[in-house]
Amino acid sequence: MTEKLIFESSREGRRATAQAPLRQRVDLPDHLRRNTPPLLPQVSELQTVRHFTRLSQMNFSIDTHVYPLGSCTMKYNPRGCNTLAMLPGFLARHPLSHESMGQGFLQTMYELQDMLKEVTGMKGVSLTPMAGAQGEFAGVAMIKAYHDARGDSARNEILVPDAAHGTNPATAVMCGCKVVEIPTDDQGDVDLEELRKAVGPQTAGIMLTNPSTLGVFERHIEEVRGIVHDAGGLLYYDGANLNAILGKVRPGDMGFDVIHMNLHKTFSTPHGGGGPGSGAVGVGERLLPYMPIPVVGKDGDTYRWLDEKDIPGTIGRLSAFMGNAGVLLRAYIYMRMLGRDGMSRVSEYATLNANYVMVRLRDAGFDLAFPRRRASHEFIISLKRQARELGVTAMDFAKSLLDYGFHAPTTYFPLLVPECLLIEPTETEAKEDLDGFVEAMVAILAESAHDPEKVKGAPYTTPVRRLDDVKAARQLDLVYNPASADA
Amino acid sequence: MAFIPHTETDVREMLQAIGVDSIDQLFDEIPQALRVDGLKGVPEAVGEMEITRIMHQRAARDGEPLTFIGAGAYEHHIPAAVWEIATRGEFYSAYTPYQAEASQGTLQLIYEFQTMMASLTGLDVSNASMYDGASALGEAALMAVRANRKSRSGKILMPRTLHPLYRKVARAVAGNQGLEFIEVDYDHANGTLDLKALEAYADEDVTALVIPQPNFLGRFEDVDALTDWAHARDAQVIAVVNPTSLALIKPPGEWGEKGADIACGEGQPLGIPMSSGGPFFGFMTCRQSWVRQMPGRIVGRTTDMDGRTGYTLTLQAREQHIRRSKATSNICTNQGLMVTGATIYMSLLGAEGLAGVATACMNNTARMVEVMSSVDGVEVAFAGGQFHEAVLKLDCPVAPVLERLAAEDIAGGLDLSAEYPELGNALLVCATETKSGDDIVRFGKAMADAVAAVAGGKR
Numbered sequence: 001m002t003e004k005l006i007f008e009s010s011r012e013g014r015r016a017t018a019q020a021p022l023r024q025r026v027d028l029p030d031h032l033r034r035n036t037p038p039l040l041p042q043v044s045e046l047q048t049v050r051h052f053t054r055l056s057q058m059n060f061s062i063d064t065h066v067y068p069l070g071s072c073t074m075k076y077n078p079r080g081c082n083t084l085a086m087l088p089g090f091l092a093r094h095p096l097s098h099e100s101m102g103q104g105f106l107q108t109m110y111e112l113q114d115m116l117k118e119v120t121g122m123k124g125v126s127l128t129p130m131a132g133a134q135g136e137f138a139g140v141a142m143i144k145a146y147h148d149a150r151g152d153s154a155r156n157e158i159l160v161p162d163a164a165h166g167t168n169p170a171t172a173v174m175c176g177c178k179v180v181e182i183p184t185d186d187q188g189d190v191d192l193e194e195l196r197k198a199v200g201p202q203t204a205g206i207m208l209t210n211p212s213t214l215g216v217f218e219r220h221i222e223e224v225r226g227i228v229h230d231a232g233g234l235l236y237y238d239g240a241n242l243n244a245i246l247g248k249v250r251p252g253d254m255g256f257d258v259i260h261m262n263l264h265k266t267f268s269t270p271h272g273g274g275g276p277g278s279g280a281v282g283v284g285e286r287l288l289p290y291m292p293i294p295v296v297g298k299d300g301d302t303y304r305w306l307d308e309k310d311i312p313g314t315i316g317r318l319s320a321f322m323g324n325a326g327v328l329l330r331a332y333i334y335m336r337m338l339g340r341d342g343m344s345r346v347s348e349y350a351t352l353n354a355n356y357v358m359v360r361l362r363d364a365g366f367d368l369a370f371p372r373r374r375a376s377h378e379f380i381i382s383l384k385r386q387a388r389e390l391g392v393t394a395m396d397f398a399k400s401l402l403d404y405g406f407h408a409p410t411t412y413f414p415l416l417v418p419e420c421l422l423i424e425p426t427e428t429e430a431k432e433d434l435d436g437f438v439e440a441m442v443a444i445l446a447e448s449a450h451d452p453e454k455v456k457g458a459p460y461t462t463p464v465r466r467l468d469d470v471k472a473a474r475q476l477d478l479v480y481n482p483a484s485a486d487a
Numbered sequence: 488m489a490f491i492p493h494t495e496t497d498v499r500e501m502l503q504a505i506g507v508d509s510i511d512q513l514f515d516e517i518p519q520a521l522r523v524d525g526l527k528g529v530p531e532a533v534g535e536m537e538i539t540r541i542m543h544q545r546a547a548r549d550g551e552p553l554t555f556i557g558a559g560a561y562e563h564h565i566p567a568a569v570w571e572i573a574t575r576g577e578f579y580s581a582y583t584p585y586q587a588e589a590s591q592g593t594l595q596l597i598y599e600f601q602t603m604m605a606s607l608t609g610l611d612v613s614n615a616s617m618y619d620g621a622s623a624l625g626e627a628a629l630m631a632v633r634a635n636r637k638s639r640s641g642k643i644l645m646p647r648t649l650h651p652l653y654r655k656v657a658r659a660v661a662g663n664q665g666l667e668f669i670e671v672d673y674d675h676a677n678g679t680l681d682l683k684a685l686e687a688y689a690d691e692d693v694t695a696l697v698i699p700q701p702n703f704l705g706r707f708e709d710v711d712a713l714t715d716w717a718h719a720r721d722a723q724v725i726a727v728v729n730p731t732s733l734a735l736i737k738p739p740g741e742w743g744e745k746g747a748d749i750a751c752g753e754g755q756p757l758g759i760p761m762s763s764g765g766p767f768f769g770f771m772t773c774r775q776s777w778v779r780q781m782p783g784r785i786v787g788r789t790t791d792m793d794g795r796t797g798y799t800l801t802l803q804a805r806e807q808h809i810r811r812s813k814a815t816s817n818i819c820t821n822q823g824l825m826v827t828g829a830t831i832y833m834s835l836l837g838a839e840g841l842a843g844v845a846t847a848c849m850n851n852t853a854r855m856v857e858v859m860s861s862v863d864g865v866e867v868a869f870a871g872g873q874f875h876e877a878v879l880k881l882d883c884p885v886a887p888v889l890e891r892l893a894a895e896d897i898a899g900g901l902d903l904s905a906e907y908p909e910l911g912n913a914l915l916v917c918a919t920e921t922k923s924g925d926d927i928v929r930f931g932k933a934m935a936d937a938v939a940a941v942a943g944g945k946r
Binding site for chain 2: 002003005006007014015016017019020021022023024025026027028031032033034035037038039040041042043045048049051052053054055056057058059060061062063064065067069072074075076077078080082084085086087088089090091092093094095096097098100101102103104105107108114115117118119121130131132133134136137141144165166167169170171172173174175176179216217219221222245247248249250253254268270271272273274275276277292315316317318319320321322323324325326327329333335336337338339340341342343344345346348349351352353355356359360373374375398399402407408413427428429430431457459462463464465466467468469471472473475476477478479480
């Protein structure tokens with residue numbers, strides 16, 4: 001199944017005339033005018049609807065497939081959250097309109113800030129960061145601002161465990177810091193000896209994900225906190241895996257000074273094919289003066305924006321307005337529907353599902369990366385043995401799973417574990433669907449033994465088969481050019 | 488249990504398979520001292536029916552005012568098909584298209600988006616989008632520093648005719664990496680950047696000049712002269728443009744002799760609701776020669792092992808998940824779903840439909856300016872036309888006027904007096920194609936009443 005480019009359905013003079021006003025004469029000098037029209041397709045409404053509906057059908061998604069993509073928390077996105085966030089009163093609100101015209105929205109944001117404070121054990125929350133990576137940026141920028149305000153500007157090193165997401169070191173650099181990698185021990189915990197050696201008067205802070213990207217809880221978190229705080233550094237919590245501990249343990253109680261939350265993971269706002277996300281940040285006492293603006297405040301019964309005047313030490317604005325406001329509405333609605341007990345159930349059933357699939361795969365002959373550890377909400381298997389003995393890699397398994405109707409787990413991340421699959425079933429998958437995933441893995445393992453070439457050639461049932469990434473990078477074709485298409 | 492499918496039998500069987508007695512036992516690696524007993528500060532769960540009532544009440548409270556504010560977020564008609572299709576589960580609930588074979592829909596759509604944005608801005612290549620227009624400018628400044636190897640200063644000239652919030656965001660996003668953002672004043676009588684003001688920097692090492700078109704005050708800059716001025720000094724040109732206007736006005740790629748190097752801006756006018764300021768999306772396009780310096784996702788067309796055409800993420804060696812601390816940016820996601828909406832919007836409108844919107848905006852704003860110019864106590868700040876925003880000068884403070892208009896359910900514009908004190912009691916107003924003649928007349932009357940009431944005994 002392939003679909004032509006929409007430009008290839010374009011015919012001169014065809015228009016969806018109900019959709020836009022007709023061109024009017026305007027008073028515009030010649031030197032400002034555009035001479036050749038832009039390459040936008042000339043198609044009917046039906047052609048547009050059909051084209052994009054067909055494109056949608058070429059995607060795997062949570063709504064159509066089990067999607068056990070580790071570190072991404074691909075849980076069900078309740079439809080009600082979307083419907084209610086798209087009520088006309090929310091969509092029609094201009095971000096710069098008078099505060100009296102936005103009390104319903106502002107109240108909702110204020111309550112969301114409060115709920116997130118409770119969930120994380122932090123003292124303040126700013127909702128503006130537009131994605132996890134921007135939340136990380138806000139967090140590290142606040143750590144820098146804190147040290148700078150104390151005249152402690154020599155602190156410019158950020159410690160990052162070697163298992164961390166790539167955004168962690170990239171963020172540290174964007175904040176003008178140097179990155180120091182800390183190794184992990186053979187049980188998946190931070191190597192405390194190496195951490196002690198790495199800290200010093202140059203340490204700005206450490207970025208930690210807990211449970212880590214290795215799918216295990218960092219058991220020495222209290223020692224890590226002691227070592228970093230004693231050295232004068234601050235602790236940053238990457239909330240990528242908050243789903244695993246919701247209602248069980250709070251980053252604030254673990255001693256973290258700042259945290260970002262991926263609302264598109266833990267609080268089920270849509271991933272949307274790669275965004276918009278939302279990376280709200282929470283801070284402890286020490287970083288309250290530096291929060292990104294705007295934040296929503298309350299005077300009596302009236303809600304209002306807090307800006308530079310209220311938070312003079314702020315690291316500033318990360319978006320023109322209020323971050324991904326519509327995403328925040330969806331997170332609020334989801335959190336209200338979960339309620340306090342539902343939050344704890346999220347981590348309980350996410351953890352139950354992960355441990356169940358882990359044990360079943362282990363019993364079926366797969367190698368666990370950390371066989372002596374509990375899974376958090378996710379876990380890692382390594383196909384190193386299969387790669388050596390059968391020549392079938394983690395990527396081959398991933399592609400083969402697509403033919404069985406399962407989205408692939410995360411492949412080759414974290415980089416520490418060779419031939420790895422990082423598997424996160426989430427709490428919203430039913431047991432029989434988890435069993436189906438295990439059965440597919442078992443079937444692929446059997447195929448790998450008697451017909452490895454077939455597995456290496458997968459997928460067979462998707463709209464296209466494996467793509468030539470080298471060609472894509474070497475012979476760059478990033479935009480459609482009708483002239484070269486005719487040739 | 489909300490959104491959790493497990494039956495008691497399921498749980499029993501699963502615990503048995505794992506070999507534990509209770510779910511709680513699965514958390515036994517977490518130090519006991521750190522455990523919390525529930526989240527008492529979170530309210531009890533409500534069902535979909537109850538939350539529906541709550542959200543309807545709040546949305547109704549905010550209402551649907553008659554909006555004459557622009558300033559970076561614009562009210563346009565959005566064809567029904569846009570969000571009907573974009574919120575299909577296959578788009579809405581998919582992840583970033585790392586597994587290309589399972590994501591051809593999203594990938595092909597982004598390729599089509601890249602084509603549309605590159606063409607709209609008159610440049611060669613586009614990325615898959617940034618967070619919003621303001622943060623895209625911050626990233627564009629960082630990109631210019633990487634691309635302009637002749638410059639070592641990291642100095643970025645930003646005219647004061649650029650959106651004040653964009654200037655703040657660019658500083659917050661890029662300021663930690665040694666860039667210096669310098670604000671250049673404008674001609675207060677005319678509302679556009681003065682070439683003479685730029686001359687103060689003629690002999691300095693400048694990395695890039697930012698040129699907004701139309702500018703924040705609604706005016707058209709002399710983009711050809713400004714672009715040539717920058718290029719004559721080996722500075723790069725970063726265009727900040729409104730995508731609707733580009734159906735009508737000269738695209739950045741054709742500015743001056745050589746064209747702008749990078750274009751960026753806010754994609755919201757292309758079918759994205761105002762929604763209190765987000766989610767929107769930023770766009771970024773550039774010349775082919777700078778593509779490896781561009782941040783964010785990029786989709787390329789290639790072939791599969793059977794020779795069929797397919798689409799995949801490419802040039803990933805720029806990105807954080809490969810390059811980690813050496814990446815062009817820490818950006819991970821784009822604003823995929825908003826890009827989906829915008830691509831459907833641009834397909835439905837086509838070049839002619841978008842020009843229709845742009846011309847209707849221009850003419851409605853001209854009509855609004857005419858109506859306002861006859862209101863006592865209101866004058867139009869700059870003569871000689873504008874795109875779809877204009878500055879009004881009042882003979883009384885702006886804030887109480889806006890308050891009175893708000894009481895009439897009119898979002899009456901943006902108060903400029905704090906950011907542009909030299910303009911006095913200035914108000915930025917906007918009329919898009921959504922405003923009828925009656926709306927504009929109503930706005931004029933309400934403005935006359937509000938100004939008269941606030942000015943009171945003064946006149």
